[in-house]
Amino acid sequence: MVGGVPDIVEEEEVEKKPRKKVKKATRQRLSTGIEKLDQYLEGGIPQGTWLFIAGEPGTGKTILCLHIAYASLKDGIDVIYVTTEQPFKDLLEQAKQFSINLSPYVKESLHVIDIFDLYEHAWEAKKNGKLKIADPLDPDNLANYLRELCQQEGLENPLIIIDSLSAFWVDKPAMARRITYRLKLRLARLRPTVIGTLQYAVTTGSSFGFGAEHIADGIIQLYFEPWEKAREIQRWGIIRKMRLTNHYKKAFKYDIVKGKGFVIM
Ligand SMILES: Nc1ncnc2c1ncn2[C@@H]1O[C@H](COP(=O)(O)OP(=O)(O)OP(=O)(O)O)[C@@H](O)[C@H]1O
Ligand SMILES: [Mg+2]
DSSP states (O other), X not given: OBTTBOSXXXXXXXXXXXXXOOOOOOOOEEOOSOHHHHHHTTTSEETTOEEEEEESTTSSHHHHHHHHHHHHHHTTOOEEEEESSSOHHXXXXXXXXXXXXXXXXXXXXXXXXXXXXXXXXXXXXXXXXXXXXXXXXXXXXXXXXXXXXXXXXXXXXXXXXEETSGGGGTTOGGGHHHHHHHHHHHHGGGOOEEEEEEEBOTTTOSBSSSSGGGTOSEEEEEEEOOHHHHSSOOEEEEEEEETTOOOOOSOEEEEEETTTEEEEO
């Protein structure tokens, strides 16, 4: 000891406090409402990602969206359902056929935007000089609407379903990638999880809209076995990509079953 200062520090005095175990932030996943599909996705859709459900007409994109919406609503997640193709009352009826009762959630945690709402919103925006043309399918009209809705209702991390996303580039498919980018940027501050349906051209079997699929974090492709050969409707799905996920890599057979909806065989 020199001048009262110990030159050797006793071991027990410096005994290190046990380091606090920092919990690894694991990303939350949203259930799809279909047990097997959740397993294929390591628990569900990673929260905050963009998932595209692509496929030909009648493959079951909308029905899958209804299952996903219902699962999130039951888990207490706010859902915004944008329907450009069908009136929402038809979707309610379709859902009920599969024991999916969305009615109790309407205007509570389920917020619906249909093509007429988009049209009215676009007209208001034109009157106020915010939009040049009152185009309901202007992607900025959609982004503004969603941002206003989330602010008014105080929605955080909502699930936004856009059925169909393709509708927003219907007259300019070459712009699909740019439009999707813009939507993604403009919605980012809402920290949403987004499901968008993509239509496939029956004639070419390719996606309607150039390059949009690169922007998606995940793509579930739904397709039919060629019916000329199969002589019946046989449905297949495959998870083509899902970032952050060691997903199932094989095609899976599914059907739309009376009373049950989307069922993986
Ligand atoms: N109650 C039901 N029971 C069994 N199958 C049904 C029932 N209702 C609908 N379907 C099947 O689901 C199909 C419609 O699925 P859905 O509307 O989800 O297709 P989609 O991929 O969204 O098509 P689109 O691109 O035209 O919007 C019908 O063509 C039919 O084969
Ligand atoms: Mg549909």
